[in-house]
Amino acid sequence: MEAWARVYPKGKSVTNHTPAPGAFAAGRRLNATLILPCGGMSRFVRGLQGAAPKQIRLLSQGCSERIARPRLTILRKAALVDGMTLDIDFVRAQFPAFEEPSLQGQAFFENAGGSYMCRPVIERLERFHRQRKVQPYAPYAASRLGGEEMDEAQTRLAAMMGVETDELSFGPSTTQNTYVLARAFAQFMSPGDAIIVTNQDHEANTGPWRRLADEGFEVREWKIDPETGLLNPEDLVDLLDEKVRLVCFPHCSNVVGAVNPVAEITALAHAAGAFVCVDGVSYAPHGFVNVDMLGADIYLFSAYKTYGPHQGIMVIRRTLGMQLPNQGHYFNAGRLDKRFTPAGPDHAQVAACAGMADYMDKLAAHHGITGGPAERVSGVHDLMRAHEEALLQPLLDDLAARNSIRLIGPVTAAGRAPTVAVALARPGEAVARDLAEHGIMAGGGDFYAVRPLGAMGVDTEKGVLRLSFVHYTSRDEVDQLRAALDICL
């Protein structure tokens, strides 16, 4: 069954309305109330990526309608050359680790723990330490250049993610960032308010929030299905009411691997008057997202898993960021990018984050992807995901065919990240040790995902074996892994 999304400009009464021609022109910001069929939000956002549609057609799942109030920027999708695939040789040439003699013959499958660093980041880091390791933002050249490079990192990454420059800030790590944000919410919320957390998250986006219960706030848990490990948005609806101020959830769990429909979940939370905090740590390495299009109020990720240095990166949208109590020095309260980063920044690492933007731009240019920063990374995202999915499916098929192990998360590559956890009779770490004998670099344990593993009935003492890769992984490496698993499992 097909349905039409009805789009109502802000302030207009909810009557049948067909958007004016040009209402969805590229780059146009739209404040609208949308009435969408259940499950329609992600398809709607995906639909908007097409070239300036005058009306948007959605496939209905036949569920009841819900009201959402997203704030969207309509983007023109960067044109991908037909049939273009990721040039894996070009990609690997951007990572010195692949040329490193001591790593030859070893295939890296612990990328979800931390990725290799791309060449532009390494070069910028070294240049900063050699030439600019002085207090930045003073008038002398070394200082001025250092400060400019830090600003460049912030400006370029923010533009790639579809947000204003000062809506993006750097903190020591995602975990520290969520602890600071949780303090801000503790001061922001009123007695009787509630938050929603999941048991699918890495501890970083759930533990700090759960501690708000110690201060008298209600903490509600959005639970995964114990068999599949998946979060069902229908269950969230039952938890939402006018008391809920915040919903915290992962874009993608670091053990389940399924990609959650962020735009859809965000729309549900917003419709109930709640903000959202999305842990994007496990998703960002597979492609930068447009936070404006997703609608998230907070989107967090870690640069050291995304080809960069050891930094947490935080997008906080202005509407929320200026309402939350300032956690930084009082005289910086007017600066959004300083309100939730009380620690002094690691200048060199912040500056080196500009190398992540260099790398994305290099990939875009090499593959003929054009457009603005957000359009270019969107094109690169699709290339990376297509490569990952093609390599992932045979691995999933192998693992799903074994009765002796439990494959965690979906068995199909589409809609999941190549972060594959398996529960075995033996501890995950023991199997990882065996795999190392065959040139496979992988890890075992709970990966600080104790709650989801426990909820799925996995023995957290034994943990899981985790096999995670990214777009720079080659088919040969996946074949090497599959052959090693044949021997070790």
Ligand SMILES: Cc1ncc(COP(=O)(O)O)c(C=O)c1O
């Ligand atoms: C999904 C997820 N979220 C959060 C974190 C914590 O990130 P950080 O090490 O930057 O605190 C991790 C780290 O492994 C993670 O995998």
